Amino acid sequence: MHQALSVSAVTTYLRELLESHPLLGDLWVQGEIAEFKRHAASGHCYFSLKDEGGLVRAVMWRSNAVRLSQLPRMGDLVLAHGYLSLYAPRGDLQLYVDTLVPAGVGLLYARFEALRARLETEGLFAVERKRPLPMLPRRIGLVTAPGGAALQDMLTILARRCPLSEVLVVPCLVQGERAPASIVAALTTVYAAGVDLVILARGGGSLEDLWAFNDEAVARAVFASPVPLITGVGHETDTTMVDYVADLRAPTPSAAAELAVPERDDLSALVWQSRMRLDQSVDALLNRMQADLANAHSTIERHTPLRRLARDRQQVDDLGRRLDRAVDRTTAMRQLALQGLVARLATLSPQATLQRGYAVVRHATTGHVLGSTTGIQAGTPLQIDLRDGTLAAVTLPLAEEESE
Amino acid sequence: MSNTSDVETYEALYGQLQAVVNRLEQGDLPLAEALMLYEQGTRLADACQKLLDHAELRVQELRSNEVYPDLDLEA
Numbered sequence: 001m002h003q004a005l006s007v008s009a010v011t012t013y014l015r016e017l018l019e020s021h022p023l024l025g026d027l028w029v030q031g032e033i034a035e036f037k038r039h040a041a042s043g044h045c046y047f048s049l050k051d052e053g054g055l056v057r058a059v060m061w062r063s064n065a066v067r068l069s070q071l072p073r074m075g076d077l078v079l080a081h082g083y084l085s086l087y088a089p090r091g092d093l094q095l096y097v098d099t100l101v102p103a104g105v106g107l108l109y110a111r112f113e114a115l116r117a118r119l120e121t122e123g124l125f126a127v128e129r130k131r132p133l134p135m136l137p138r139r140i141g142l143v144t145a146p147g148g149a150a151l152q153d154m155l156t157i158l159a160r161r162c163p164l165s166e167v168l169v170v171p172c173l174v175q176g177e178r179a180p181a182s183i184v185a186a187l188t189t190v191y192a193a194g195v196d197l198v199i200l201a202r203g204g205g206s207l208e209d210l211w212a213f214n215d216e217a218v219a220r221a222v223f224a225s226p227v228p229l230i231t232g233v234g235h236e237t238d239t240t241m242v243d244y245v246a247d248l249r250a251p252t253p254s255a256a257a258e259l260a261v262p263e264r265d266d267l268s269a270l271v272w273q274s275r276m277r278l279d280q281s282v283d284a285l286l287n288r289m290q291a292d293l294a295n296a297h298s299t300i301e302r303h304t305p306l307r308r309l310a311r312d313r314q315q316v317d318d319l320g321r322r323l324d325r326a327v328d329r330t331t332a333m334r335q336l337a338l339q340g341l342v343a344r345l346a347t348l349s350p351q352a353t354l355q356r357g358y359a360v361v362r363h364a365t366t367g368h369v370l371g372s373t374t375g376i377q378a379g380t381p382l383q384i385d386l387r388d389g390t391l392a393a394v395t396l397p398l399a400e401e402e403s404e
Numbered sequence: 405m406s407n408t409s410d411v412e413t414y415e416a417l418y419g420q421l422q423a424v425v426n427r428l429e430q431g432d433l434p435l436a437e438a439l440m441l442y443e444q445g446t447r448l449a450d451a452c453q454k455l456l457d458h459a460e461l462r463v464q465e466l467r468s469n470e471v472y473p474d475l476d477l478e479a
Contacts, residue, residue: 138411146465159461164410167463182468189468264456267414271452274421278445281428285438288431
């Protein structure tokens with residue numbers, strides 16, 4: 001081949017070659033940190049990895065660098081994961097690092113950290129994805145080793161705490177090379193069986209024993225759970241990949257069983273509370289009715305006929321007094337009127353006429369007042385009342401009589 | 405497989421109990437109705453308690469459709 005290639009054609013070709021290489025595209029490199037620099041503005045980290053025989057330039061973008069619990073220093077021995085590529089502008093071969101851990105922790109741990117970082121970036125651990133557990137699960141799927149102490153412990157606890165719930169045990173291998181596939185198959189089975197809560201559990205063991213629970217396929221199967229899932233793997237201090245993915249991580253299988261269901265006594269307490277509320281409601285109702293009754297009673301008391309009578313009696317007394325006063329007043333007025341009349345009568349009496357010079361003539365024997373001469377014979381005895389006394393007289397015959 | 409699980413029965417009874425308690429607590433009920441609800445509530449509470457006292461954990465086992473049917477799980 002005699003045709004010349006452009007520089008960028010060479011760099012592009014090299015870059016594509018490197019990035020598609022099965023080993024160089026996904027590799028772990030162990031080395032010592034040299035010239036570590038963190039670009040203040042961008043947050044990207046530029047450094048080199050070296051050993052006694054060579055040196056590789058490396059870059060770690062800010063998005064990955066933020067996960068570093070602490071920035072490495074010159075001379076630190078580290079394990080770096082990433083892919084190898086070419087930085088065309090300078091023709092530099094560079095390792096694009098996504099995970100950087102101290103070399104002391106070993107490759108197993110470094111792989112774990114790398115997977116954890118990847119799954120975290122994918123959102124498998126997202127807090128907002130964690131679902132609340134059912135208050136009272138109807139059917140709990142237990143995915144664990146059959147015949148192990150973990151299963152027995154969990155069944156004992158579930159039976160003690162909340163025997164209302166049903167349990168569906170789906171056994172699986174929990175350690176060894178075939179364990180991940182077995183766990184995934186068991187999870188798939190339990191998802192299809194229609195449970196409303198899943199517990200994935202394994203008793204304690206060495207880091208290697210628990211390794212199946214760090215498997216990516218297992219983590220993804222846990223993520224795929226259609227219902228809330230609790231993990232209880234190993235002991236308190238062990239944290240496996242499935243623990244990060246699970247809706248709830250329990251420190252042990254027993255703890256997982258405890259967290260899965262409410263305590264029977266707590267349910268009893270709720271029932272008891274309801275009874276109390278029933279009692280209180282009826283008590284309150286009866287008290288209210290009693291109060292109403294007492295109210296009605298006092299209302300009736302206020303309107304009792306006795307009280308009415310007493311009031312009427314008082315009214316009668318009042319009226320009586322008013323009547324008396326009215327009568328008194330009337331009598332007094334009559335008295336006055338009478339005196340007036342008497343006085344007026346006095347002025348009309350014959351005595352008063354006599355005072356004025358008139359005389360009253362009576363028949364002396366009959367006492368009749370004589371108003372006319374008719375029937376009066378000569379010689380009739382008369383009594384003449386004057387102002388200051390009485391005269392006795394006798395009628396004389398008249399001249400006419402003589403002429404007759 | 406059972407038709408209705410204990411939990412479903414319990415939740416139904418407990419739900420009714422809550423409804424009765426709430427209705428009764430709202431008040432303004434005639435005495436006869438209140439007493440009827442009280443009796444009903446007491447019966448429901450008894451039934452709930454009985455379920456809690458006498459339930460026994462039902463355990464089933466289901467083998468997964470394994471990729472390794474020959475696998476000795478007891479190992």
